[in-house]
Amino acid sequence: xxxxxxxxxxxxxxxxxxxxxxxxxxxxxxxxxxxxxxxxxxxxxxxxxxxxxxxxxxxxxxxxxxxxxxxxxxxxxxxxxxxxxxxxxxxxxxxxxxxxxxxxxxxxxxxxxxxxxxxxxxxx
Amino acid sequence: xxxxxxxxxxxxxxxxxxxxxxxxxxxxxxxxxxxxxxxxxxxxxxxxxxxxxxxxxxxxxxxxxxxxxxxxxxxxxxxxxxxxxxxxxxxxxxxxxxxxxxxxxxxxxxxxxxxxxxxxxxxxxxxxxxxx
Numbered sequence: 001x002x003x004x005x006x007x008x009x010x011x012x013x014x015x016x017x018x019x020x021x022x023x024x025x026x027x028x029x030x031x032x033x034x035x036x037x038x039x040x041x042x043x044x045x046x047x048x049x050x051x052x053x054x055x056x057x058x059x060x061x062x063x064x065x066x067x068x069x070x071x072x073x074x075x076x077x078x079x080x081x082x083x084x085x086x087x088x089x090x091x092x093x094x095x096x097x098x099x100x101x102x103x104x105x106x107x108x109x110x111x112x113x114x115x116x117x118x119x120x121x122x123x124x
Numbered sequence: 125x126x127x128x129x130x131x132x133x134x135x136x137x138x139x140x141x142x143x144x145x146x147x148x149x150x151x152x153x154x155x156x157x158x159x160x161x162x163x164x165x166x167x168x169x170x171x172x173x174x175x176x177x178x179x180x181x182x183x184x185x186x187x188x189x190x191x192x193x194x195x196x197x198x199x200x201x202x203x204x205x206x207x208x209x210x211x212x213x214x215x216x217x218x219x220x221x222x223x224x225x226x227x228x229x230x231x232x233x234x235x236x237x238x239x240x241x242x243x244x245x246x247x248x249x250x251x252x253x254x255x256x
Contacts, residue, residue, distance in 0.1 A: 086148075088177075091170035092227060095163050102166040108149045119162050119254055 003048035003122055004028045008038035008064060009082075010056050014105075018051060018082065021110050025123055035059030039067055042074045049122055050074075051113075054083040054094065062097045069098035078120045082113065130192035130199070132157045138176045138205075139185045147176045147188055151203070154190040155246075156254075158201055164252045171228035171244060172203055178221050184209035193245060200230070200247035208239045 005027045009015040012033075019029045030047065032038035035056045042050060050068060054061035061081055068074040078100040083090070086104040094102040101116045103109055117123045134154050136147045151172035155165040172188060179186045186205050193202040210218060218234065225232045231245040246252075 088170040088174035088228060091166055095167055101162040106145045112152060116162050
């Protein structure tokens with residue numbers, strides 16, 4: 001059975017692009033468009049992976065990450081932060097929040113995302 | 125114990141902001157080749173990007189070298205560059221750079237030779253290794 005990924009991304013255009021990448025490697029994707037919705041979705045039906053943007057309305061990706069890593073239903077789910085915030089401080093904030101990877105949205109993003117999925121054991 | 129350099133040996137020229145992205149990518153590759161976990165690769169990429177930003181903010185250009193380093197049974201990734209641009213920085217800015225980089229790697233060394241060098245090392249400790 002295909003693994004399910006929860007993508008938390010407020011931009012519909014970017015969500016569409018990331019969804020295509022994830023589906024191209026055989027993953028099933030659900031999308032949440034803000035942080036609280038993402039947390040609800042993850043807790044109610046825990047996915048195999050969360051791909052999380054940082055800049056989100058209502059609650060930023062760091063807070064979402066911290067909450068998911070504290071909740072018993074979701075704490076073991078790997079989280080990849082995929083974001084435009086590329087500074088060292090932003091990266092360390094994401095990793096300290098419990099993210100398993102922190103990938104800048106740049107020209108290498110797709111390649112890094114797929115490598116990360118392999119390393120997290122989600123792809124052959 | 126003497127430190128020895130080992131593969132991989134990768135270098136990135138830092139000349140403009142686009143090179144920061146390349147440096148970040150190269151750091152991830154170097155860290156991946158040594159067996160660092162995904163989160164450590166992200167951390168090392170951030171450290172290299174921060175160093176590249178310092179070079180460009182100083183109005184300089186430079187080359188960042190990344191290589192494996194061995195000390196006895198311990199291996200790690202060493203990131204280094206010549207840093208003639210350090211002379212143009214205030215001591216406060218150098219301290220700030222040191223503090224910022226220290227949050228991302230195990231060792232930050234600024235050697236005041238001619239030319240000065242900046243060297244960072246991040247050791248591949250068991251919790252930092254990619255899980256088989």
